[in-house]
Amino acid sequence: xxxMAQQNPVDRTQxxxxxxxxxxxxxxxAKEPKEVNRAVDVQVIARAASILGALGxxxxxxxxxxxxxMTTLSRSTVHRIVVALCKQDYVRSTxxxxxxxxxxxRLAEASRSNFEVDVTPFLVELSRELRETVDLSQLTGQTVTxxxxxxxxxxxxxxxxxxISFPLYCTAPGKAILAALGPAATKRLLPExxxxxxxxxxxDLASLERELDEVRRTGIAYDREEHTLGICAIGMxxxxxxxxxxxxxVPLPAQRFYGQESRLVIALTTSLNAIVKAQLANYxxxxxx
Numbered sequence: 001x002x003x004m005a006q007q008n009p010v011d012r013t014q015x016x017x018x019x020x021x022x023x024x025x026x027x028x029x030a031k032e033p034k035e036v037n038r039a040v041d042v043q044v045i046a047r048a049a050s051i052l053g054a055l056g057x058x059x060x061x062x063x064x065x066x067x068x069x070m071t072t073l074s075r076s077t078v079h080r081i082v083v084a085l086c087k088q089d090y091v092r093s094t095x096x097x098x099x100x101x102x103x104x105x106r107l108a109e110a111s112r113s114n115f116e117v118d119v120t121p122f123l124v125e126l127s128r129e130l131r132e133t134v135d136l137s138q139l140t141g142q143t144v145t146x147x148x149x150x151x152x153x154x155x156x157x158x159x160x161x162x163x164i165s166f167p168l169y170c171t172a173p174g175k176a177i178l179a180a181l182g183p184a185a186t187k188r189l190l191p192e193x194x195x196x197x198x199x200x201x202x203x204d205l206a207s208l209e210r211e212l213d214e215v216r217r218t219g220i221a222y223d224r225e226e227h228t229l230g231i232c233a234i235g236m237x238x239x240x241x242x243x244x245x246x247x248x249x250v251p252l253p254a255q256r257f258y259g260q261e262s263r264l265v266i267a268l269t270t271s272l273n274a275i276v277k278a279q280l281a282n283y284x285x286x287x288x289x
Contacts, residue, residue, distance in 0.1 A: 047073060048081050052090065052100065056161070061097030115240035116148055118282065119275055123150045123248065126271040130264065132252045133158050137173040137235075139245040140165060142189050144174045147246075158231050158251035169194055169208050170201045172223040172235030173247030178208075179215035180237040180245065186212065200226045220265055221247075225254055232257035234264045236272045241279060248272060 054070040055062060064082065068075045082098055085091040089103035119136060127134040127150040136148035143165040151159055160166075168174030169190055178186045187205070194202060202208040215221045223233040234257075235249030248271065250264055257264075 044081070047071070047077065048085060051078060051081055051085070052104070055091065055098060055100050056163075059099065061094055061099045063097050067098065115242065115244070115246070115279070118278065119246075119248075120148060120150075122271050122275050122278070123148060126150075126248070126250070126267060127152060130250060130267055132250050132256070135160065135173065135249045135251060137177075137247045137249060139168075139177050139247075142168065142191065144168060144171060144177065144247065152252075156253055156256075158233070158253060160251070166227060167195070170197055170223065170226040171249075172221045172233035172251075173237070173249040174221075175208075175212060175215055175223070176219075176221035176235040176237035176247045176249070177245050179212045179221060180239070183209065183212075197227050198225055198229050200224055202226070220268070222261075223251075224257075230254050234261070234268055236268055238272060238276060241282075248275070 050071045050073070051067055054067050057070075058066075062070070064075055064078050067073075067082070068078045071078065082091055086093060086098075086101070089101040091098050092101040116136065123134045123136060131152055131154055133152040134150045135146050137144040138147050145165040146160055146162050149160070149162055151157065166174065168178050178189065181189070186209070190205060190208075194204060194208075196203065202211070219236055221235045221237075223231075223235070225232055230253060231251055232254050233249050233251040235247045237245060237247045239245050248268065250268060
């Protein structure tokens with residue numbers, strides 16, 4: 001930021017193309033350092049978030065040089081921020097490099113709602129029955145974010161990390177929630193233009209709405225390689241007692257999806273009915289004040 005320097009007053013009788021600069025006051029002089037400090041604070045937070053994101057993508061650990069390459073930050077900057085994060089236990093040093101620390105795990109656990117905890121046994125059971133990954137997603141503005149996941153115990157499987165967000169219009173959980181919310185909410189939550197991730201992605205709202213009408217009728221939403229080629233999914237939406245919208249979905253490789261839709265529908269519907277029944281029982285046993 002350019003510094004402001006006080007100028008001699010311009011003679012009013014002298015013609016000049018250069019406008020007079022405003023005098024520097026105590027208020028304006030004091031304001032600039034605060035703005036600079038605020039910008040620096042935001043930059044440090046953004047850099048720390050970038051470092052944590054890199055470590056989250058590499059659970060095996062990273063060296064300082066690897067973090068610097070992944071974040072495009074200088075090694076000295078990475079070292080300074082990592083040291084500060086280690087002191088707060090957000091990052092820990094191991095033999096295989098730096099990894100996320102236990103303080104982040106405590107924060108993640110504290111952020112989980114009662115619903116997310118209560119539904120976990122049902123996700124585990126559904127995954128065991130189908131031998132596929134099962135996801136729990138939450139509506140987060142114009143996206144759905146994975147908040148819980150049970151990973152299939154098989155070599156070829158579909159996996160997305162917890163905390164990852166995806167568009168609503170091209171994912172099974174997203175479309176399930178959109179259908180449940182209704183047409184007015186659909187228009188409000190979707191972007192004006194749809195990014196085409198694959199040839200199967202809906203090109204516009206009119207195309208999507210035709211499918212959502214069917215989802216409203218059946219309660220079942222599908223992703224037929226609309227976000228990622230080779231990956232399909234089935235999903236159903238439900239609203240928790242705290243009024244937040246969630247969806248349970250089963251993503252799987254395309255070769256295990258086509259021709260198996262009926263089996264997936266029966267298993268997912270049975271699981272959702274059990275979840276809703278359990279939630280109603282909990283609500284009746286412990287009604288809100």
